[in-house]
Amino acid sequence: MNPSATTTVTERLRDRVTGRVITPGDADYETLRTTHYGAPDARPAVIVRAASTSDVVVAVAAARESGLxxxxxxxxxxxxxxxxxxxxxxxxLGDMKDLEIDVENRTATARPGLTAGEYNTAAGRHGLxxxxxxxxxxGVAGITLGGGVGLLTRRYGLTIDSLLGVEIVTADGGVLEADAEHDPDxxxxxxxxxxxxxxxxxLTFRLHPVDEVVGGMLVLPAAAEVIEGFARLVAAAPDELTAIANLMPCPPLPFVPAEVHGRPVLMAQLVHTGPVDEAEEALAPFRALAEPYADLVRPMRYPEIFQEEDMGPMPEIVSRGGFVREFGAEGAALLADAVATPGSPRIAQLRVLGGAVARIDTDATAFVHRDVPMMLMLVAFCDGPEDRARQEAWLEEASVLLDRATYVNFLGRAGAEEVRSAYPGRTWDRLAEVKRRYDPQNLFRLNHNVTPA
Ligand SMILES: Cc1cc2nc3c(=O)[nH]c(=O)nc-3n(C[C@H](O)[C@H](O)[C@H](O)COP(=O)(O)OP(=O)(O)OC[C@H]3O[C@@H](n4cnc5c(N)ncnc54)[C@H](O)[C@@H]3O)c2cc1C
Known part of the structure; x- marks a missing residue:
């Protein structure tokens, strides 16, 4: 588009938007044009910091009419x-952060600019x-739209399993309320x-009574039998227990003895939502897998589980992730070897599913991988092109553990085939049909794209 046409779009946006319209040269443009995680060094023609649904309608119309x-x-x-x-x-949508909590009915209505931490800190004040x-x-919006796998998953399902309805601005500028009764497809x-x-x-969510939990980090040696035992124990644990394990060389954490730093460890985040005595009973076999290097698992308020994040410069990484159907001793040995290999670090993240996720009908949502026992995310840091080739070769080798199907929220820059594998069989056709009805021109295409039928 020629510069004068872009200027016209910007002027029209400035006239109609009640939030902020930011262009190159404005304060904040440099900080807002890209993000810390995975965003390219791009220069948008204009940034709309929406303040309301009407601003979103205006921005969607500007994109539709201009072709930008x-x-x-x-x-x-x-x-x-x-x-x-x-x-x-x-x-x-980062300025749209309103949150209404209905304690009596245990629901919350959130604007998309909220983060998961902000939402659960506010809900946590009510023990929810x-x-x-x-x-x-x-962001609560992005994670929800892809499914949402976290630390309450085995107890309460995926994030989408707690979603009751959304307000959505469609490609034609319509504002719809979609829920089980309205626009159910x-x-x-x-x-x-x-x-x-x-x-x-x-987004309107169901809130659950999650106040004090027994949770935190357990650091164990990443020996193959510990990894295998860990996965087996989570799968057999009561639904109250959810765990995510990171296998990696131990970072220089102050609560882990210095001699362990750099050694391969299994760093697990555990959350048990039941009474303390039941939690202790469920956690005992994990603590018995090996002498823990650190055990920070304790009664805490649920929002305390979110750790401080390192917002320092991001190193170059390559990654691959997906579902695991069979794991066992061989898989555990492969991962134990990988994280023990000297050179730039490799991380393997295991998430055991099951519990509430598996009890919902496959057809109920566009996330259909409900029978899969486990997810695995492989991440490798790269120190230059030669190292990248080495790490990519490892990803290829370790990918024997992965099922063909993928989880959209864990996809990086993915080709059409990879995106399609997130929606196997009839699911793709059903999505493409909904896309044809609500976005026939594929206005919303900068995403893991489903093309209209
Ligand atoms: C550090 C880190 C930790 C993560 N941990 C987990 C985890 O534990 N579990 C998990 O399931 N996923 C996890 N993810 C993946 C995460 O769920 C996805 O990357 C998600 O898309 C991020 O949402 P966002 O709103 O923050 O991102 P954004 O970059 O803002 O959004 C991502 C995409 O979602 C779509 N989108 C976002 N908001 C809207 C909206 N309001 N309306 C329509 N479309 C929208 C757009 O296509 C957008 O490009 C993690 C990612 C990172 C970087």
Whole structure:
């Protein structure tokens, strides 16, 4: 688009938007044009910091009428670089942070600019929570639209399993309320189908009684039998217990003895939502897997589980993630070897599913991988091109553990086939049909894209 046409779009946005319209040269442009996690060094033509649903309608109309690429950002954690656009319109919802909590009915209505940490800190004041991921800074909107796997997953299901309805601005500028009764196909599609169908401007969630939990970090040696035992124990544990384990060389953590730093460890985040005595009983076999290097698991308020985040410069990484159907001794040995290999670090993250996730019908949401026992994310740091080739070769080798199907929230820059593998069989056709109805021109295409049928 020529510069004068872009200027016209910007002027029209400035006239109509009540939030902020930011262009190159404005204060904040440099900090807002990209994000810490995975966003490319792009320069949007204009950034709309929306203040309301009407601002979103205006920005969507500007993209539709101008043909400029539209990026939609809530928490800005897209690993695929979808949180910004080169010379397009960046619709940034980060200022839309209202949260209404209905304690009596145990529901919460959130605007998309909220992060998981902000939401659960506020809900935690009432002894309530909704499960998002393991990281407080992830946006509630992005994680929900992809599914949402976190530390309450085995007890209360995926984030989408607590989603009661959304307000969504569709490609034609309509503002719809989608839930089980209104536009049910659209509501099915947004629960796992990502940002393909419109801009979600409000999300209503069920809140669960999660006040004091027994949770925190357990650090064990990353020997193959410990890894295998850990996965087996979580799968057999009561639903109250959810765990995420990171296998990695031990970082220089102050609560781990200095001689362990650099050695391969299994660093688990555990959350048990039941009474303390039941939690202690469920946790005992984990503590018995090996002498822990550190045991920080204790009664705590649930929001305390979110750790402080390192916002320092991001090293170059390569990654691959997905579902695991068979793990066992061989898989555990492969991962134990990988994290013990000298050179730039490798991290393998294991999430055991099951529990409440598996009890919901496969057809109920666009996330369909409910029978899969485990997820695995492989991340490798790279120190230059030669090292990158070495790490990519390892990813290829370790990928024998992964099922063909993928989880959209863990996809980086992915090809069409990889995106499609997140929606096997009929799910893809059903999504493509919903896409045809609500976004036939594929206006919302800067995402893990489902093309209209
Ligand atoms: C450090 C880190 C930890 C993570 N931990 C977990 C975890 O524990 N569990 C898990 O399931 N995932 C996890 N993820 C993945 C995360 O869920 C996805 O990257 C998610 O898309 C991020 O949402 P966001 O709103 O922060 O990101 P954004 O970059 O703002 O959004 C990502 C994409 O979602 C879509 N989108 C966002 N908001 C809207 C909206 N309001 N309307 C329509 N479309 C929208 C857009 O397509 C956008 O490009 C993690 C990611 C990171 C970087």
């Amino acid at each position: 690429e539209l990026a939609v950002r809530s928490g800005g954690h897209s690993a695929a670089g979808h949180s910004t656009t080169e010379r397009g319109i960046l619709l940034d 929570a909704t499960g998002f991921g393991d990281t407080g800074s992830v 659209l509501f099915w599609a947004v629960r796992g189908g990502g940002g393909n169908f419109g801009v979600v401007t409000r």
